[in-house]
Amino acid sequence: MPATPVDPVGLTQALIRCESVTPVEGGALTLLEGVLTAAGFACHRMTFTEPGTPDVQNLYARFGNHGRNLCFAGHTDVVPVGDAKSWTHPPFGAEIRDGILYGRGAVDMKGGVACFVAAALRYLAADAKPVGSLSFLITGDEEGPSINGTMKVLDWLKARDERLDACLVGEPSNPEALGDEIKIGRRGSVVCELIVHGKQGHAAYPQKADNPVPKLARLIDRLSTQTIDTGTAHFQPSNLQVTVIDVPNTASNVIPAEARAVFNIRYNDIWNRPRIEEWVRLQCDAAANGRDIRYDVRFSGTGDVFLTEPGRLVTTLVESVRAVTGRTPQLTTGGGTSDARFIKDHCPVIEFGLVNRTIHQVDEQVPVADLEQLTDIYHRFIAGYFAAA
Numbered sequence: 001m002p003a004t005p006v007d008p009v010g011l012t013q014a015l016i017r018c019e020s021v022t023p024v025e026g027g028a029l030t031l032l033e034g035v036l037t038a039a040g041f042a043c044h045r046m047t048f049t050e051p052g053t054p055d056v057q058n059l060y061a062r063f064g065n066h067g068r069n070l071c072f073a074g075h076t077d078v079v080p081v082g083d084a085k086s087w088t089h090p091p092f093g094a095e096i097r098d099g100i101l102y103g104r105g106a107v108d109m110k111g112g113v114a115c116f117v118a119a120a121l122r123y124l125a126a127d128a129k130p131v132g133s134l135s136f137l138i139t140g141d142e143e144g145p146s147i148n149g150t151m152k153v154l155d156w157l158k159a160r161d162e163r164l165d166a167c168l169v170g171e172p173s174n175p176e177a178l179g180d181e182i183k184i185g186r187r188g189s190v191v192c193e194l195i196v197h198g199k200q201g202h203a204a205y206p207q208k209a210d211n212p213v214p215k216l217a218r219l220i221d222r223l224s225t226q227t228i229d230t231g232t233a234h235f236q237p238s239n240l241q242v243t244v245i246d247v248p249n250t251a252s253n254v255i256p257a258e259a260r261a262v263f264n265i266r267y268n269d270i271w272n273r274p275r276i277e278e279w280v281r282l283q284c285d286a287a288a289n290g291r292d293i294r295y296d297v298r299f300s301g302t303g304d305v306f307l308t309e310p311g312r313l314v315t316t317l318v319e320s321v322r323a324v325t326g327r328t329p330q331l332t333t334g335g336g337t338s339d340a341r342f343i344k345d346h347c348p349v350i351e352f353g354l355v356n357r358t359i360h361q362v363d364e365q366v367p368v369a370d371l372e373q374l375t376d377i378y379h380r381f382i383a384g385y386f387a388a389a
Contacts, residue, residue, distance in 0.1 A: 003039035003063075003124035008375045009101065009368050011035070011114035013094035016103035020076050022144040023054040028076035028110070032117065032138060036061040039121050041136070046156060048148035056141040056148035060157070063124065067132030068165040070385050072116040072378075073150065073343055075142035078105040079360050086362045099368050106366040112170030112353040113138065115371055119378035131386045135164070142339055146302065150339040154346055164347040166313050166385065168378075169340045172356035178370050178377075179327035182317055183351035185234060187266040188273060188305035189337050192280055194219060197294040200257040209255040213247060215293045216259040220245070222287035223263065228279070234307055235268030235333050238276075268333075273304050303337040306344040312388060313348050320380035321352070324373055352377075 020026030033043045041061040049055045062069070081091040081104050089095045089102035096102075105111075120134050141149025157164070174180040196216040201209025220242055228238040244262035267276045277299050284297060308314065310331060321329050329352075343349040354374060358364045 003121040005122045005125050006035060006118050008111075008115045008118035008371045009096075011117060012101060012106065012111045012366075012371060013096075013103075015076060015110035015114055016094035016105050017092055018076070019092050020078060020105070020140065021080050022077040023056050023140060024077075025057040025140050029057055029059045029138060029140060032076070032113070032136070033059055033061070035117060036136065039063070039124065046153065048152040050147055053145055053147050056139070056144070058140060058149055058153050059136065059138045060153055061138075062133055062135040063120070064133035068386075069133040069135055069163060070382065071135045071137055071164045071167040071347075072120070072170060073137040073167050073339060073349075074109050074113045074116070074170040075139045075149070075339070076105070076110060076113060077140045077143045078108070078110070079143050082362060088363055091364075096368060100365050101368055101371070102363055102365045104364055106364050107172045107354045107356060108359040108364070109170055109172060109353060111366050111371055112172065112374065115374040116168075116170055116378050118375045119382060122375070122379050123382045134382065137167075139339065146339065151302075151342045154342055158346070164343070167340075167343050167347050167349040168317070168381070169338055169343065169349060169351040170353040171338045171340075171351050172353040172359055173351050174353070174355045176355065176357065177327070178355060178373055179321045179325035179329050180355075181332045182314065182321070182329045183333060183335065183340075184310065184314055184331045185269070185307035185333040186303070186305065186335070186337055186340060187235060187238070187268055187333060188271065188276065189301050189303045190265050190267070190273060190276055190299055191301040192263050192265065193298045193300070194261045194263070194284070195296045195298075196259050197296075198255070198257055198259070201255045203253045203255055206255065211255045212259040213256065215288075215291070215295075216245075216261055218291070219284055219287045219293065219295065220261055220263075223280070223283050226283055228265075229268065229270050232268050232270060234331070235305075238265065238267040238271065240265045267305060269305050269307055271305065303341040306341065307333065308344070308348045308350055313385070314350060316384040316388065317350060317352055317381050320377050320384055323380055324376045
């Protein structure tokens with residue numbers, strides 16, 4: 001039987017009313033599972049855990065078991081509302097006023113999830129026997145540590161020998177208006193912790209101590225003033241931002257034993273993770289050369305750089321956006337990280353969703369008209385993808 005279409009606005013409202021603040025499922029995945037099961041999708045709910053991290057629920061749903069598998073990836077977890085009294089509409093009320101839908105997750109990204117569900121069911125209603133398979137990979141861990149979510153669902157799929165042939169991530173990609181941008185890649189991100197070691201002592205007797213603070217300043221100055229690169233065809237220049245400077249000392253007459261800084265590097269496709277880490281070490285060594293600076297540097301973070309080269313997948317989405325909005329989206333790679341950083345190791349992946357102007361803010365909101373337009377774009381994209389099969 002053909003799938004019964006759903007209203008993207010009503011489904012967005014229903015999802016917003018599920019209070020799924022990371023890592024709480026809040027009923028959002030249960031809601032989606034019910035809608036997709038009724039439409040003929042084979043649904044798999046899975047909970048992953050790891051010591052020191054919260055349990056996280058996830059959903060994988062697939063319609064069809066042959067041909068190319070086009071996957072939509074997204075998340076139903078949301079960030080906290082902050083001061084609920086600052087909201088002009090209840091953060092989980094999903095109220096519509098003057099054509100605007102308010103609520104936490106309206107844009108990031110329950111609206112995008114609802115639009116692709118609606119688009120998929122419209123497509124299936126029009127053609128009960130599509131060429132290929134449609135699937136959803138929905139996590140409850142995107143806004144959190146991202147340890148027990150998409151990454152582990154992908155491992156589960158690989159263990160089942162289940163392949164994704166292409167993926168669209170529904171993160172809000174547009175800065176001002178629907179149709180502004182399609183993200184075809186993301187910069188890599190690495191967090192670096194730099195610790196300079198000294199010797200504690202009295203400030204009046206510096207010859208008996210070793211002050212690490214000016215030494216840390218020297219390393220920071222070297223790191224933050226070097227040009228990492230000048231950018232590439234699809235990526236802006238890599239950049240380093242110092243975000244934390246910490247000296248564990250409250251006494252003004254004590255020279256501290258150590259000083260610490262944390263910085264974040266967003267790097268383009270000239271680099272990969274091992275090479276950017278080596279660049280950091282080389283800069284530190286250069287700053288420390290001949291100056292008796294003892295330091296350690298540690299690296300953390302998940303998310304290497306990736307690029308999906310423009311081709312049929314990208315062209316299909318560009319044409320779908322243009323047909324609905326009349327606009328030709330730019331192909332960009334800016335912004336932060338997303339779960340696409342895990343998916344890129346399994347299949348080509350691109351990102352397109354709602355306007356990101358109010359994400360993570362008080363009174364997060366989306367025009368109802370944008371939900372309808374995004375559903376139309378997704379519907380055209382699905383049809384165009386399988387038409388080229």
